[in-house]
Amino acid sequence: MRTIVSLDIGGTQLRAAVYKQDQREPIAQKKIKTRAGEPDTIGRLFQLIEDVLPPDGKVDAIGASCPGPVDPHTGIIMFTPNIKEWRDFPFTAKLMKHFGVPTYVDNDANLAGLAEWKFGAGRGHHHVLYLTVSTGVGGGVIINDRLLQGSHGLAAELGHTTVQVDGPLCGCGQRGHLESFSSGTGIERFVADQLTAGRVSVLHPEKKNSAHDISEAAKQGDELSIEAYQIAGKYLGIGVANFLHVFDPSIVIFGGGVSQSGPLLFDSFETSLKEHVIHPRYLEGLVIARAELGDNSGLLGARALAELKLDL
Amino acid sequence: MRTIVSLDIGGTQLRAAVYKQDQREPIAQKKIKTRAGEPDTIGRLFQLIEDVLPPDGKVDAIGASCPGPVDPHTGIIMFTPNIKEWRDFPFTAKLMKHFGVPTYVDNDANLAGLAEWKFGAGRGHHHVLYLTVSTGVGGGVIINDRLLQGSHGLAAELGHTTVQVDGPLCGCGQRGHLESFSSGTGIERFVADQLTAGRVSVLHPEKKNSAHDISEAAKQGDELSIEAYQIAGKYLGIGVANFLHVFDPSIVIFGGGVSQSGPLLFDSFETSLKEHVIHPRYLEGLVIARAELGDNSGLLGARALAELKLDL
Numbered sequence: 001m002r003t004i005v006s007l008d009i010g011g012t013q014l015r016a017a018v019y020k021q022d023q024r025e026p027i028a029q030k031k032i033k034t035r036a037g038e039p040d041t042i043g044r045l046f047q048l049i050e051d052v053l054p055p056d057g058k059v060d061a062i063g064a065s066c067p068g069p070v071d072p073h074t075g076i077i078m079f080t081p082n083i084k085e086w087r088d089f090p091f092t093a094k095l096m097k098h099f100g101v102p103t104y105v106d107n108d109a110n111l112a113g114l115a116e117w118k119f120g121a122g123r124g125h126h127h128v129l130y131l132t133v134s135t136g137v138g139g140g141v142i143i144n145d146r147l148l149q150g151s152h153g154l155a156a157e158l159g160h161t162t163v164q165v166d167g168p169l170c171g172c173g174q175r176g177h178l179e180s181f182s183s184g185t186g187i188e189r190f191v192a193d194q195l196t197a198g199r200v201s202v203l204h205p206e207k208k209n210s211a212h213d214i215s216e217a218a219k220q221g222d223e224l225s226i227e228a229y230q231i232a233g234k235y236l237g238i239g240v241a242n243f244l245h246v247f248d249p250s251i252v253i254f255g256g257g258v259s260q261s262g263p264l265l266f267d268s269f270e271t272s273l274k275e276h277v278i279h280p281r282y283l284e285g286l287v288i289a290r291a292e293l294g295d296n297s298g299l300l301g302a303r304a305l306a307e308l309k310l311d312l
Numbered sequence: 313m314r315t316i317v318s319l320d321i322g323g324t325q326l327r328a329a330v331y332k333q334d335q336r337e338p339i340a341q342k343k344i345k346t347r348a349g350e351p352d353t354i355g356r357l358f359q360l361i362e363d364v365l366p367p368d369g370k371v372d373a374i375g376a377s378c379p380g381p382v383d384p385h386t387g388i389i390m391f392t393p394n395i396k397e398w399r400d401f402p403f404t405a406k407l408m409k410h411f412g413v414p415t416y417v418d419n420d421a422n423l424a425g426l427a428e429w430k431f432g433a434g435r436g437h438h439h440v441l442y443l444t445v446s447t448g449v450g451g452g453v454i455i456n457d458r459l460l461q462g463s464h465g466l467a468a469e470l471g472h473t474t475v476q477v478d479g480p481l482c483g484c485g486q487r488g489h490l491e492s493f494s495s496g497t498g499i500e501r502f503v504a505d506q507l508t509a510g511r512v513s514v515l516h517p518e519k520k521n522s523a524h525d526i527s528e529a530a531k532q533g534d535e536l537s538i539e540a541y542q543i544a545g546k547y548l549g550i551g552v553a554n555f556l557h558v559f560d561p562s563i564v565i566f567g568g569g570v571s572q573s574g575p576l577l578f579d580s581f582e583t584s585l586k587e588h589v590i591h592p593r594y595l596e597g598l599v600i601a602r603a604e605l606g607d608n609s610g611l612l613g614a615r616a617l618a619e620l621k622l623d624l
Contacts, residue, residue, distance in 0.1 A: 069591065078593075127463040143455055150560020151439040152593055157557040160590045162550050165476050172590045238474050245469040246558060248462020278472045278484045279381065281390075281464050 004306045005049055005099075007064035008108075008298030010034060011081035014041075016048045017299045018059075021307075024119070026299070028052040036082035046098055062095055062103040063306030065111040065298035072106040072153040104302075104309050106149065110156055111301025112255055112291070113140020114147050118304040120292035121253045129249040130291070131158060133236070133265075134256035136171060137179040141247060147308070159183065163238050181235035184211035184258045190228045199224055215261050229261060230268040237272025244282045255291035316618045317361055317411075319376035320420075320610030322346060323394040326357055328364045329611045330371075333619075336431070338611070340364040348394035354406055361411065374407055374415040375618030377423040377610035384418040384465040416614075416621050418461065422468055423613025424567055424603070425452015426459050430616040432604035433565045441561040442603070443470060445548065445577075446568035448483060449491040453559060459620070471495065475550050493547035496523035496570045502540045511536055527573050541573060542580040549584025556594040567603030 002021040007014070014034055017026035030052050032044065053059065068080040075092025092103040106114075113122075113130030122128040128142035139158030141148040148155045159179035160172055167176025171185060180186050191214050195205035201224040202217050203209045209217075218225035240252060258265065270288075277283060293300055314333040319326070326346055329338035342364050344356065365371065380392040387404025404415040418426075425434075425442030434440040440454035449471030453460040460467045471491035472484055479488025483497060492498050503526055507517035513536040514529050515521045521529075530537035552564060570577065582600075589595060605612055 069593075125463075143460060144458060146456060146458075148455060148559070151437075151562035152560055152596065154591065154594060155558060155560035157590065160557045161473075161554040162588065163474050163477060165547075165550060174588060174590060235477075238477060242473040245472045246467065247460070248464055248467035250463035276474065276486060278469065278486060279466065281381075282466060284464065 002060045002307070002310070003054060003058060004303050005052070005059050005062045006299045006303040006306070007045070007049070007062065008302065009045075009064060009066040009080060009083075010298070011036070011067060011083075014045055014048055015299060016045075016052045017303075018052050018054060019303050027054065029299075034082050037084055039085060041083050041085065042094055049099070059099065059101050061101055061306040061310055062099065063302035063304075063309075064091070064095075064103070064105040065108045065302040065305075066091070066105055067108045069154065070105055070107045072104065072110075072149050074153075075103065075105055077105065102306075102309065104305050106147070106153070106301075106305055107138075108298055108301075109138030110140040110147060110149070111305060112293070112297040113142060113156075113253070113301075114304045114308075115293050115297045115301035116140075116253050116255070116291055117142045117145075119300050120297070121289040122251050125249070125251045125287075127247060127249040128251050128253065129240075129243050129247055130253045130255065131236075131240070131259075132256035132291075133182060133184075133254060133258040135184050137183045137239075138256075139243075141249075143247065147305070158239070158243060161239065161242065163235060163242070178235060178239035182232045182239065182258075187211045187214055187228045187232050187258070190231060191224060194224055194228075201225065211258055215264060218264050226264070229264045232258070233265045233268030234272040236265070237269045237274075238276050240269070240273050241276035241278075244277060244286075248282060250285060251287040251289060253289050253291050255297065259290065314372045314619070314622070315366060315370060316615050317364070317371050317374045318611045318615040318618070319357070319361070319374065320614065321357075321376060321378040321392060321395075322610070323348070323379060323392075326353075326360055327611060328357075328360045329615075330364050330366060331615050339366065341611075346394055349396055351397060353395050353397065358410055371411065371413050373413055373618040373622055374411060375614035375616075375621075376403070376407075376415070376417040377420045377614040377617075378403075378417055379420045381466065382417055382419045384416065384422075384461050386465075387415065387417055389417065414618075414621065416617050418459070418465070418613075418617055419450075420610055420613075421450030422452040422459060422461070423617060424605070424609040425454060425468075425565070425613070426616045426620075427605050427609045427613035428452075428565050428567070428603055429454045429457075431612050432609070433601040434563050437561070437563045437599075439559060439561040440563050440565065441552075441555050441559055442565045442567065443552070443571075444568035444603075445494060445496075445566060445570040447496050449495045449551075450568075451555075453561075455559065459617070470551070470555060473551065473554065475547060475554070490547060490551035494544040494551065494570075499523045499526055499540045499544050499570070502543060503536060506536055506540075513537065523570055527576060530576050538576070541576045544570070545577045545580030546584040548577070549581045549586075550588050552581070552585050553588035553590075556589060556598075560594060562597060563599040563601060565601050565603050567609065571602065
C-alpha cells in the first residue's frame with residue numbers, strides 16, 4: 001500500500017503529513033513555524049519530515065505545495081514568501097538526495113485546485129476551474145482530469161490577465177488585471193482612493209482599511225463599502241466569463257477569504273457572469289461552488305500531485 | 313493500415329480526402345461547392361464521400377472540420393455559415409448511420425491548431441497556442457499533447473475574451489473582446505470610425521475599406537492605416553500575454569489572412585507582448601511562428617482528430 005509524505009510550505013507554517021493510499025485522514029502530521037529570515041529552513045524541513053515518517057521509514061513519494069512561482073518540471077522554487085534563502089532553490093533535488101524517493105512540487109493555487117478536484121467540491125468533474133480570491137487572485141485548472149501546468153510550469157496565473165487596459169495597478173506592476181479589481185488588495189485600493197477623493201463613508205480615510213473591515217462596514221449599510229464589493233464582483237464575473245470561453249469547465253470553485261463574502265460579492269458576480277457569457281450553453285449544468293478543503297488544501301493537493309505522478 | 317476520410321465543411325466549398333496512415337498526402341480527394349441555401353447538403357456530402365472512397369470501401373473513421381459552434385462530444389453542429397438547414401444538426405450520427413464507421417467533428421480553429429501541432433509549425437511541441445486572425449479571432453489549444461475541448465466542447469474561444477470592459481462592439485454582441493480590436497473587422501471598424509470623425513487619409517470615407525485595402529494604404533504610408541494595424545497589434549500582444557499566463561505554451565502559431573500583414577501588425581504586437589508579460593520566463597524559448605498548412609489545415613486537422621480518437 002502506497003505511502004505519501006505531503007508538505008505544505010507556507011509563509012507562517014511548515015506542515016507535513018503522511019497519507020496511506022485509500023485513507024482520507026493522515027496517519028501522522030506535524031507543523032512548525034516557518035520563522036521568516038532564519039537560515040537552514042531545509043534542515044528544519046528534513047527534521048519535520050523525519051518526525052512524521054512511519055516506523056519502517058518506507059515512503060513512495062513526497063509531494064509539496066508552495067506559494068510563489070515554482071517550476072514543477074525541474075522542481076525549482078523561484079522564490080517563496082518569508083523564506084529568503086530559497087531563491088531559484090533546487091527544492092525537489094535536495095529532498096530526493098536526502099530521502100531517496102521521487103519528489104514533486106507545484107504552487108499552492110494549482111494544488112488547491114487539484115485537491116478540490118480529487119477530494120473536494122470538484123469530485124467527479126473532468127474540467128475544473130478553481131479560483132482563490134484573497135490578497136491576490138490565483139488559479140488552478142484541471143482539463144481532462146489533468147492539472148494544467150504549462151511548458152515552464154507557469155500556467156493558470158489567472159489573476160494576471162488584463163480585463164481593462166490601463167486599469168488600476170496590480171501587485172505585479174501591470175495594470176488592469178483581474179486581480180487589480182477583484183482581490184482583497186483591489187477592494188482596499190478602491191476604497192482608499194475614494195476616501196482620499198473625499199467620499200463619505202463610515203470608514204476612516206487615514207486608517208488602513210482591510211477587505212474585512214470593508215465587508216463589515218458594507219454589512220452595516222456603508223454605500224462605499226457595498227460599491228467596492230459590487231465592483232469586485234462585476235469584474236470577477238467578467239474574468240470568469242473569459243475563463244468559461246477559454247476552458248469551458250463544468251464547475252467553478254471559489255476559495256480564499258474574499259470569496260467568503262457571500263451575496264455582497266456574489267450577487268454582482270452572478271449578474272455580470274450572465275451578462276458577459278457569449279452563449280448560454282456555457283452555463284448549462286455549470287456548478288458554482290465554494291471550496292471544501294480549507295486549510296488542508298495544500299497538504300491534500302501535494303498528496304494528489306504525488307499520487308498522479310506515480311500513476312503516470 | 314488505417315484509412316481515414318477527412319472532411320472540410322466550408323461556407324463556400326465542401327472538401328473530402330482519404331488518408332492512409334503514415335502518408336502525408338491523400339490517396340484521393342475531391343471538392344464541390346457548398347451552394348448556400350440549397351437543400352440536402354448532407355446527401356451531396358454523402359455522394360462526395362462515396363466518390364473518394366477506396367475501391368474496397370474500407371474506412372476506419374471519418375473526421376470533419378466545420379466553422380461555427382460544434383459540440384464535439386455529441387457530434388451536433390449548432391450552426392455553420394451558409395448551410396441553413398444545419399441547425400442543431402446531428403452531424404456525426406447521420407454519417408455513422410450511413411457509413412457505419414466512427415465519426416468525429418470539431419470546429420475549424422480547434423482543428424487548425426491540432427493540424428499545426430501534428431503536421432505543421434507546432435510539431436514536437438506539447439503546449440501549443442494557435443490563433444487565427446482574419447475576419448474574427450479564433451483559437452486552438454494543445455495542452456500535454458491533447459486538444460482543449462472543454463465540458464460542452466466550447467473551449468478555446470480566445471477571440472471572445474474581454475481585454476477592455478466597455479471597449480468596441482464585437483461581432484458576438486459583447487464589448488471589448490480581443491476580436492473587437494485585432495480582427496480584420498476590428499481594423500475596418502477603427503478606420504471607418506476615424507474617417508467618419510473627419511480624419512484625413514488616402515482611404516475614402518464613403519467606401520467600405522477592407523482590412524486588405526487598409527494594409528495596402530499603410531504600405532503607401534497612410535498614417536491612419538498604419539495606426540489601425542498598430543492598435544490591432546498592441547491588443548493582440550495584450551491578448552497573447554493573457555494566454556501565456558493562462559496556458560504557458562512553448563509555441564504561438566498565427567494563421568488567418570490578417571496575420572500575413574508582417575511588421576505592420578507584428579512590430580507593435582511584439583513590443584506589446586514583451587510589455588505585458590508578468591515574468592520574462594514565459595518568453596524563454598517561446599517560438600512565435602506562422603501557420604504552415606494553409607488551406608489544408610481543415611482536412612489535416614480533421615484527419616488528426618480521427619487518428620487521436622482512434623488511439624484513445
